[in-house]
Amino acid sequence: MKLKTLYGLPNKVIFCKKSLISNQRPVSAVEFFHKKKTKKKTLNIDKNGISDSWKYSRIKKKINFKIREKKLLKLLEKHRGKHGEFDCLVPSSGGKDSCYAAHILKFKYGMNPLTVTWPPNIYTTYGYENFKNLLKTCKLANVSAKRDENVMSLVTKLAVKNLMHPFQPFMLGQKIYPIRVAIKMKIPLIFYGENEAEHGNPISDNSSSLRKKYYYSHNNLNQLYIGGLNLKELEEKYKLRATDLKDFIPPFENELSDFPLEVHYLGYYINWIPQETFYYSVENCGFKPRPFRTQGTYSKYNSIDDKMDDLHFYTLFTKFGIGRTTYDVSQEIRNDHLNREEGKKLIQKYDGEFPSRYFGDILDYLNIKRNDFFKVLDQFRSPHLWKKQKGKWKLRHTVNKDGTDD
DSSP states (O other): OOOOOSTTOOSSOOBOSSSSOBTTOBOOOOGGGOOTTOOOOBOOBOTTSOBHHHHHHHHHTTOOHHHHHHHHHHHHHHHOOSSSOOOEEEEOSSOHHHHHHHHIIIIISOOOEEEEEOOOSSBOHHHHHHHHHHHHHHTOEEEEOOOOHHHHHHHHHHHHHHHSOTTHHHHHHHHHHHHHHHHHHTOOEEEESSOGGGGTSOGGGGSOSBOOGGGSOBSOGGGOEETTEEHHHHHHHHOOOTTTTGGGSOOBHHHHHTSOOEEEEHHHHTTOOHHHHHHHHHHHHOOOOOSSOOTTSSOSSSSOSBTHHHHHHHHHHHHHSOOHHHHHHHHHHHTTSSOHHHHHHHHHHHTTOOOOTTHHHHHHHHTOOHHHHHHHHHTTOOTTTEEEETTEEEESOOTTSOSTTO
16 A cells, blocks of 8 residues: 655655665755645656766766866856956855855965855854854955844744745745845856755756756746745735845846856866865864764764754654765765765664754744644654654664664
8 A cells, every 4th residue: 555645755765775865855946936735856766776866976986177177267267357356256154165165266266256145044153153264264255144033033934834944944045145146246156066966966967067047036926935935925924025035035037137147066167075175174264063963963064054954954854754864974975985884874873863952942043832843843744754653753664674664
């Protein structure tokens, strides 16, 4: 008997035979189209049990990055400022990847980058110190969003209740605010670090350095959703007007046609390896890992600037049956830094660990009671992934073959 699936997920759970990721992993999506009943496209795993993310990692090892870097140099020379003006923009809240990107653009390639920050929901002490260290150590200019925090906390609360996606409003602001700044200040280039498509999208999504425009532009306000609600619902139910939500609303396509903005991934031109960006950022940008392990994984330096981050990964575990450790070890296996057996042990030890450290702060930020949060959370468990035994939720299938149905 087939069990009910949510989000359009594949009914049969399959784990990659090379890395440890599963076919339940959603691919990158356009966040402002995300509705309550949106069906997800997921990682493709072929009939031999090999994922697209693994296949691309093998392709990547054969790329001649010296040739790619020459293409980068031509791009930079085309847009290099002549009179000290900002000639590129790096979205940054002080994480290791944006530290690395901003530093090499300025000091290796001689550009004049402006860093632009959509602040985290709730900065961690370590994240804020890393952000200040980046600007001070590298002498970088910065523009930070001056947003309405009441609006931010409300739409985040709605994203939790409607989507169980506490990071959605942050992701919208993080992607859209830099676009708005670039258009206003006439900065022709935006650089992100690694293309998220490497981790699960179709292989063809990695064939260009350019971020596709449909991720950051639109042509119909009626099709936009924030926190799982369209703009009309947000105004009628919560008195939020489009002007209140401007930082979450992407520009119209014709705004981009009036200004030739290009959004690129540096990871297309440079062999981007997260562990190496960490070491580089420590050495050159004043970046410091936390002195303790992040709950839900074994790392001390990934995504440590926002208290909401740990909960975000826990909600992914709840909805898709794979947690932060699975994401981390799969990436490290693809980079040949771990083997499968090491990864499986880490998953067994840490995956799905509840992020208690900042949970109280998050409940206060969202104005949600603890019991109410868990009632909503359980509504987002797909029956084909979860089974309740003796009052506790258990995964039906795990990569270690210790699920209830394995």
